[in-house]
Structures are given as C-alpha cells and as structure tokens.
Amino acid sequence: MTRYLALILTFALGAGTGMWFVSYPVRQGDCPATQAERKPLFYRHPMGAADTSPTPKKDEMGMDYLPVYEDELSASRLVNIVPAKIQKLGVRTEKIEKRKLVRSLRAPGSIQVDERRTYAVASKYEGWIQRLYLNATGIAVRRGQPLLDVYSPDLLAAQQEYLNARQRLETLKKRKGHARVAAERVAANALQLLRHLDVGPDQLQQLQAPNAVPLNEMPLLSPVDGVVLEKKAVEGMRFWRGDVLFRIAELSKVWFVADVFEQDLGWVRQGQAVLLQINAYPGREFRGRIDFISPNLEPETRTIKVNVEMPNDGGFLKLGMYGSADLTAAAPSESLALPESAVIDSGTRQVVLIRKGEGVFEPRNVKLGRRAGGYFEVQEGVAAGETVVTHANFLIDAESNLKAALDGMGVAGDRDKPAPVSKAENATSENRSERR
Known part of the structure; x- marks a missing residue:
C-alpha cells in the first residue's frame, strides 16, 4: 500500500535563506526496512541478456545486475487478457480431476500356425x-x-x-x-x-x-x-x-500374429481378451486371447509381435489371412488426467495454461505419463481441482511469449508508447526550431 506524507511548504526565516521542501509519495516497498526483509531470488542482466547470477555482480559495462524478487517473478509468469479478447479467442477450460484411463488400439496382423501344434x-x-x-x-x-x-x-x-x-x-x-x-x-x-x-x-x-x-x-x-x-x-x-x-x-486353434507399436506395448498384457476382424469375412467378429508377447522388437517397423490364440472351428481361418486386432485396456487405478488439447508440446517441454482468475492465466510445466481416450496422465505440475485451458491455448501461449519478450526489452506495452506525430505537426515543430 502506498503511503503518502503530507506536502510541507516551509519557509525558513531564521537561517537567513528561504528553501522550499517538497516530499514525494513513498511506497512501502521502497523503505529500507522492507527491502532488507525481501531477499532476491537471483540477479538478472541489466540490459535484458539471458544471463543471471545468484549473487550481486556487474556486467561488462560496469552496470549492476538487477535483483529479482519472488513476487515479481510470480507476477511476470501470469498472462492478463481482457474478457472481450478471451471471448473473441474462444477460450474453453476444463477442471482437472482423477480419471480411470481406458485405451483402445488397433493392430494389423495375419493368421499363422500355432507353433506348439506343429509336428515333424x-x-x-x-x-x-x-x-x-x-x-x-x-x-x-x-x-x-x-x-x-x-x-x-x-x-x-x-x-x-x-x-x-x-x-x-x-x-x-x-x-x-x-x-x-x-x-x-x-x-x-x-x-x-x-x-x-x-x-x-x-x-x-x-x-x-x-x-x-x-x-x-x-x-x-x-x-x-x-x-x-x-x-x-x-x-x-x-x-x-x-x-x-x-x-x-493341427489347425483347430491358430495364432493371429499382430504388430503392436512399441509405444502401445504398455497397454498389452498376456491373457487379455481381443476382438478380431478378418478381411475375408467382413462384418464377422472373432474372439481370442493374447497368448504370447515377443521379447524382440522389429527394428524396421518399431513393432512387437503379439500372438493371439483363437479357435478355428470349421476351418474357416486359413493361414496367411489378413485382419486387425482391437484391444481395449484400462489402467489399474484412477490417476490425475488432463485433456490432450490442453498440452502445448514444444519437443523439449510440455506446458499447460492454468486459469488463475478472470482473464488471468499461468503457463506451467507438466510431466506427463500415459495417453488414453483423449487424456494424458499427469505425474507432476498440476493439482486436482485446478482449471486448465483446453481451447485457444496456443493463442494465449503466444500472448505469454510476447509479454515475456516485451518485458525483457524493457517495454511495457503499446499503451506506454507515445502517440504518433503527424507530418504537419512535425513540420511545424521543425520551423519553430529554426526560428529559435
């Protein structure tokens, strides 16, 4: 809170000279006692270069590094957008909560002989x-x-x-x-x-x-x-x-050998029920169970062979027939999850935008786990009950990056720029300067 001192106008007669004393408003944070209580987190380069220091130091021109406090750092991470612009961007949000992730995946494959049922x-x-x-x-x-x-x-x-x-x-x-x-x-x-x-x-x-x-x-x-x-x-x-x-x-039971991508292997387990579709019999469904998961990864396709045992009553299934396997797997327990559309992935980090208030958003790094059913499992970075932006988050992130760039250059924004001067006004000022 800004605390104002009364404006004092004193005329000193006893000293033989007259002096005017003017007191300016003093902010509470500028008081020496308050500054002593606040400890800087680090010191940044005075010219905005990407260089920080844990202790006070000077740059190459002899200028002191500027201290950065915790409240200033927290405020700089927030993005403020006026409500009208939020409505124009079409921002949508969703509350983060625990979910039981369910993953459905499809793997191509073909009918092969069950190696345990071959005889020489x-x-x-x-x-x-x-x-x-x-x-x-x-x-x-x-x-x-x-x-x-x-x-x-x-x-x-x-x-x-x-x-x-x-x-x-x-x-x-x-x-x-x-x-x-x-x-x-x-x-x-x-x-x-x-x-x-x-x-x-x-x-x-x-x-x-x-x-x-x-x-x-x-x-x-x-x-x-x-x-x-x-x-x-x-x-x-x-x-x-x-x-x-x-x-x-012996073909009373056969294998459907499916090619499962390595990133989906965590959802596959032995004994899991599988729904099979064979190209030769459109509209007809077959059922089987995962009998064996190969320990070897195919380097050319980055897939793993998964053998599904299925009955072959009547001998309809012929060796070499193509088809696909549909697997549905659920996580063993509920976990904190957020929508896929909420994640901004730069390749080196994953960021989400948390809504802190009306028109206030905070970019936050997260550590993600498995992905299933349009959601990511969250391991670190957010808490249950927080609200995350699920639509137009890229536009808000762009706004955040622009704000960080302007703050780093020492520019407050467009509102702090001087109004443009017209050519006529510029010419008039030049004439006045010449006359002088």
Whole structure:
C-alpha cells in the first residue's frame, strides 16, 4: 500500500535563506526496512541478456545486475487478457480431476500356425519309400492315416527279433523259473522296440498272430489330425535315420500374429481378451486371447509381435489371412488426467495454461505419463481441482511469449508508447526550431 506524507511548504526565516521542501509519495516497498526483509531470488542482466547470477555482480559495462524478487517473478509468469479478447479467442477450460484411463488400439496382423501344434514326421530308421499316399502340401490328414509305405532292413530285423523272442517264450511257456521270466522280458522289449519305431497297431496285431512272418513293407502313419505344411518325401527316394519327411500342423486353434507399436506395448498384457476382424469375412467378429508377447522388437517397423490364440472351428481361418486386432485396456487405478488439447508440446517441454482468475492465466510445466481416450496422465505440475485451458491455448501461449519478450526489452506495452506525430505537426515543430 502506498503511503503518502503530507506536502510541507516551509519557509525558513531564521537561517537567513528561504528553501522550499517538497516530499514525494513513498511506497512501502521502497523503505529500507522492507527491502532488507525481501531477499532476491537471483540477479538478472541489466540490459535484458539471458544471463543471471545468484549473487550481486556487474556486467561488462560496469552496470549492476538487477535483483529479482519472488513476487515479481510470480507476477511476470501470469498472462492478463481482457474478457472481450478471451471471448473473441474462444477460450474453453476444463477442471482437472482423477480419471480411470481406458485405451483402445488397433493392430494389423495375419493368421499363422500355432507353433506348439506343429509336428515333424521323421524317420527312426533307414529305408526306401515304396508308395507315397500324400503327394502335395495343404492336404488334410487324420490321425493314424497312412502317409507312405516303406521298406527298411532295420524294420525287418526288429520284426524278426520279436518273432524269435515270442517263439522262445512259447517253448518255455510250460516251464517255470528264471528262463521263462527272462524270455518274457525279451519278448516285451522286442515288442516295445517296434512301437518306438512307429509300427502301427494293425501291423503289431498281425505280428502277434500265430505263424506270423515279418512284413516287407510297413506304413508310416500320421501322428495327428492336421494339414500338411511341408512335404520332402518323394516316391522311390531313400531316406536316412532322422530325416524329416513331412511337417503337419493341427489347425483347430491358430495364432493371429499382430504388430503392436512399441509405444502401445504398455497397454498389452498376456491373457487379455481381443476382438478380431478378418478381411475375408467382413462384418464377422472373432474372439481370442493374447497368448504370447515377443521379447524382440522389429527394428524396421518399431513393432512387437503379439500372438493371439483363437479357435478355428470349421476351418474357416486359413493361414496367411489378413485382419486387425482391437484391444481395449484400462489402467489399474484412477490417476490425475488432463485433456490432450490442453498440452502445448514444444519437443523439449510440455506446458499447460492454468486459469488463475478472470482473464488471468499461468503457463506451467507438466510431466506427463500415459495417453488414453483423449487424456494424458499427469505425474507432476498440476493439482486436482485446478482449471486448465483446453481451447485457444496456443493463442494465449503466444500472448505469454510476447509479454515475456516485451518485458525483457524493457517495454511495457503499446499503451506506454507515445502517440504518433503527424507530418504537419512535425513540420511545424521543425520551423519553430529554426526560428529559435
């Protein structure tokens, strides 16, 4: 508050001379006691350069740095705009409050085979392919269906060993003792060896019949219901122990492999329900669950593979079909949030404008978190209940930058500029100067 002293006009007669004493209004902040109580936050360059100092100092021209106090700094951060201009700019505001953020995202992808449901049909012995029943990929097969007939000396030797062990057991059947027990063990081991060599149940039944003889050709059976993905077997070829002849995939369940961008990975979790749309079936929706999230990031696309397990009843879903996955995820708890339109992002900082009063706004730096549903999660910078500008904030920010630039140059504003002088008035003043 400005405190005025009375205007004193005193004529000093006793001293022999007359003097007029004039007292000017004194502001409370100019009092020495008040100045001593206020401590500067820092000192700024007297010419407006971007240089500050925590202690008093002089510039290159010997001028003292100017102190900056807390109240002055706070006032300089505020932007004052007349109500008429606010209405013209179309300023809109919204109160900051806690929300439960919900994010919906869409990821493209395609139908792929479930790697856990693929089977390799490999030989466990050497031999030759006598007859090939599946001569193309993509053919559906059933469990136990013959894929090919083979001739193998290893299989013939194993069959003969079993028949010899069974014949010896028949000889010792009426006898008791260790010899019979040993014969039973040898026959059981020989039969188990045939099972390990993938001899089918029908062939084993033939070998167990009375007067059985070794089979020259033995079928190789499919271990699962599925579709042939790969066929390396060719009729008449020789194969070796361990060679993969077929690859079969069981397609009752498939994977939808979606490409999720790295910035969206925080909203994806294992077991999450997914709504799927396949381009081949427009208007039809499929459902699945996230089964696996790849630990590797694709450097070319900056995406991560997410495998969604989905049923394939009826076999409608074909490998390689394109589609999209729609995921909806909610944050585990409520958090302070503000609208996306309220954030002014310069690349190095994020700023919002807080309404402090009628026509008064304060730019404030904020630290943002996740983004979802048109809102940003706020970690630092604002408090619940404050009002933030959501529309025309860029215009207000421009006004704030202009004010800061004018204050830095020592210009108060357009209202402090002298009125322009017309050419006629300028000429008249020049004539008067010449006459003088």
